[in-house]
Amino acid sequence: MSEKKKEVVMSGIRPTGYLHLGNYFGAIRNYIKMQDEFECFFMVADLHSLTTHPDTKELKQNVHRVLAENIACGLNPNKAALYCQSHVHETAELYLYLNMLAYKGELEKTATFKDKVRQHPENVNAGLLTYPVLMATDILLHRAKYVPVGKDQEQHLEMTRNFAQRFNHRYGEVFPEPIAFNFGDNLLKVPSLDGGGKMSKSENQMATLYLADEDDTIRKKIMKAKTDSGPTENNAAKPDYIENIFLLMKLVSAEDVIKKYEDDFNNCLIRYGDMKKQLAEDMVQFIAPIRQKALDIMANENYLKEVMETGAAKAKESAAGTIEIVRQAMGLKYY
Numbered sequence: 001m002s003e004k005k006k007e008v009v010m011s012g013i014r015p016t017g018y019l020h021l022g023n024y025f026g027a028i029r030n031y032i033k034m035q036d037e038f039e040c041f042f043m044v045a046d047l048h049s050l051t052t053h054p055d056t057k058e059l060k061q062n063v064h065r066v067l068a069e070n071i072a073c074g075l076n077p078n079k080a081a082l083y084c085q086s087h088v089h090e091t092a093e094l095y096l097y098l099n100m101l102a103y104k105g106e107l108e109k110t111a112t113f114k115d116k117v118r119q120h121p122e123n124v125n126a127g128l129l130t131y132p133v134l135m136a137t138d139i140l141l142h143r144a145k146y147v148p149v150g151k152d153q154e155q156h157l158e159m160t161r162n163f164a165q166r167f168n169h170r171y172g173e174v175f176p177e178p179i180a181f182n183f184g185d186n187l188l189k190v191p192s193l194d195g196g197g198k199m200s201k202s203e204n205q206m207a208t209l210y211l212a213d214e215d216d217t218i219r220k221k222i223m224k225a226k227t228d229s230g231p232t233e234n235n236a237a238k239p240d241y242i243e244n245i246f247l248l249m250k251l252v253s254a255e256d257v258i259k260k261y262e263d264d265f266n267n268c269l270i271r272y273g274d275m276k277k278q279l280a281e282d283m284v285q286f287i288a289p290i291r292q293k294a295l296d297i298m299a300n301e302n303y304l305k306e307v308m309e310t311g312a313a314k315a316k317e318s319a320a321g322t323i324e325i326v327r328q329a330m331g332l333k334y335y
């Protein structure tokens with residue numbers, strides 16, 4: 001009796017910077033939900049990072065950290081294949097084939113490429129130009145159907161569908177066309193603490209809560225968040241920066257706590273100092289165990305090695321199967 005095969009999910013995580021609350025509620029929480037329902041491949045995109053960061057001094061540290069932080073958040077290496085891109089050599093082969101199907105014109109038009117050219121005109125290398133081909137390779141290597149990514153990766157995903165279509169058209173149906181996948185509540189944006197925009201890796205560090213932040217750093221950041229002297233009439237509309245504090249509270253605080261502050265706001269009784277203190281303590285309760293777990297994992301190189309080896313073995317098995325079909329379809333079998 002054959003067990004129904006689970007649909008394949010694939011996503012890549014760049015090994016740069018520390019993960020923050022926005023990454024957690026935007027991406028990681030989605031991964032965690034998917035690992036039971038789907039066959040998941042979650043990959044650290046170390047090769048992609050070489051397109052912009054040729055200096056590899058900090059790469060090992062960064063790879064370890066991103067793995068540790070994702071596992072600490074609940075990603076389970078026994079359920080999902082958690083691996084490094086560079087450990088799956090089949091990547092290089094499929095990347096080569098797909099490069100023949102990618103046109104210089106479309107690659108030059110990619111938004112992320114144009115951004116990078118503007119930011120680093122001194123390092124416009126071919127790897128940067130074909131970044132979307134490498135990303136398509138990661139996905140197609142597992143013939144994945146769903147790709148949990150944010151809006152900023154939509155164009156790359158569309159290019160992936162184009163490459164898949166071209167391949168299928170020329171050599172026969174091999175690849176499904178992958179689509180972006182999110183559980184509904186993923187659209188939730190985690191607002192930054194300075195009243196504008198959302199939490200991000202690169203912008204104002206004081207306005208972003210990192211999963212590695214110490215308790216006192218978390219408290220300090222939250223207590224600094226902008227407030228005012230409070231509403232002057234009942235049931236007033238909330239200014240953005242106040243709405244943001246409520247949004248953050250909804251992520252980590254208990255229902256009755258949130259309700260109390262909603263009621264206080266609506267009755268003009270709210271004391272923002274108290275509200276921020278409460279939020280800070282609830283945030284510490286949320287982040288501290290993740291931070292500690294990530295530190296423990298980082299300190300255990302043997303465990304990380306085992307995770308990477310197990311993940312790579314699963315990914316290679318899936319990749320080798322695809323490569324075999326691809327060579328066959330392309331007519332590269334001469335005997």
Ligand code: TRP
Binds near residue numbers: 148
């Ligand atoms: N390009 C993605 C990013 O910048 C990372 C990535 C690499 C990826 N390979 C992928 C995402 C495959 C989804 C699928 O975030």
